[in-house]
Amino acid sequence: MQNPNYQIASLQQQQYSLPAHSLQDRVVMISGATGGLGTALSRACASAGATVVLASRKVRKLEKLYDVIDALGTAQPAMVPLEQDKAGPAEYAEIADMLEREFGRIDALVHTSAELGTPTPQMAIEHTEWVRVMNVNLTSARLLSLYCLPLLSQSTLGSMVFTLDYKPTAYWGSYGISKQALQGFMHMLSDEHDSKLDQQGYPVLAINGYDPGPMRTPLRRRAFPGELEGETVPPEERLGPLLSLLNRTDRSLTGVALAREQAA
Numbered sequence: 001m002q003n004p005n006y007q008i009a010s011l012q013q014q015q016y017s018l019p020a021h022s023l024q025d026r027v028v029m030i031s032g033a034t035g036g037l038g039t040a041l042s043r044a045c046a047s048a049g050a051t052v053v054l055a056s057r058k059v060r061k062l063e064k065l066y067d068v069i070d071a072l073g074t075a076q077p078a079m080v081p082l083e084q085d086k087a088g089p090a091e092y093a094e095i096a097d098m099l100e101r102e103f104g105r106i107d108a109l110v111h112t113s114a115e116l117g118t119p120t121p122q123m124a125i126e127h128t129e130w131v132r133v134m135n136v137n138l139t140s141a142r143l144l145s146l147y148c149l150p151l152l153s154q155s156t157l158g159s160m161v162f163t164l165d166y167k168p169t170a171y172w173g174s175y176g177i178s179k180q181a182l183q184g185f186m187h188m189l190s191d192e193h194d195s196k197l198d199q200q201g202y203p204v205l206a207i208n209g210y211d212p213g214p215m216r217t218p219l220r221r222r223a224f225p226g227e228l229e230g231e232t233v234p235p236e237e238r239l240g241p242l243l244s245l246l247n248r249t250d251r252s253l254t255g256v257a258l259a260r261e262q263a264a
Helices: 034-048 060-068 087-101 128-151 172-191 217-225 240-246
Strands: 007-008 027-031 053-058 078-081 106-113 158-163 205-211 258-259
Touching: 027 087, 027 128, 027 258, 034 053, 034 060, 034 217, 034 240, 053 060, 053 087, 060 078, 078 087, 087 128, 106 128, 106 240, 128 158, 128 172, 158 172, 158 240, 172 205, 172 217, 172 258
Parallel strands: 007 258, 027 053, 027 106, 053 078, 106 158, 158 205, 205 258
Antiparallel strands: none
């Protein structure tokens, strides 16, 4: 099913890669950093010189990713263990306070966290699973955005990007609902900030979404256990439009839901 609100990424956006040192002296926070897309994005940003703030609830994977990025020899990353399925406002406020003390601002916030839950009919979803999936996929994104907005406003080129997935069909359970709500939240938040312009008339903060389509990730394997590896591509091949949004190659772009391709 096609999403009428999606804008298909241009060929230039699809093929975009970060120039060397293009994120030098910029602070990029990535939630869900240990997931398939989050890991690929973290490495790409670090390779371009960014100070990457890695947030994830999977502490062992977080520590391994930290070591991998630290070994690149670019800016030293930061690590933020975050139990998104359980954390409340106090934990997010504490993270924002830490970021302000350490960096004074952040230049980009990318939400890549995702919890699949169990694909099931809506009336069969267990309430505990509903709460867990909503906390990770939606509530966490809202709270992280809420407490990080003041830090993003300190950037001269702020960017917030939400990872989207259009699943308004049967049996996608709480995951499908959470992703629908996340896109709505992105559009509303952007609409509430698009009048705040810099001296050149561009949005001070760009807020956009990106649907990368099917990728070879652990979440995809859980959703489609019988899918052959060759039927999907690694997340590194779907980074182009996301990196373009993060680096604001089109400074006027905000409130847009980009897609690598139309969802089938």
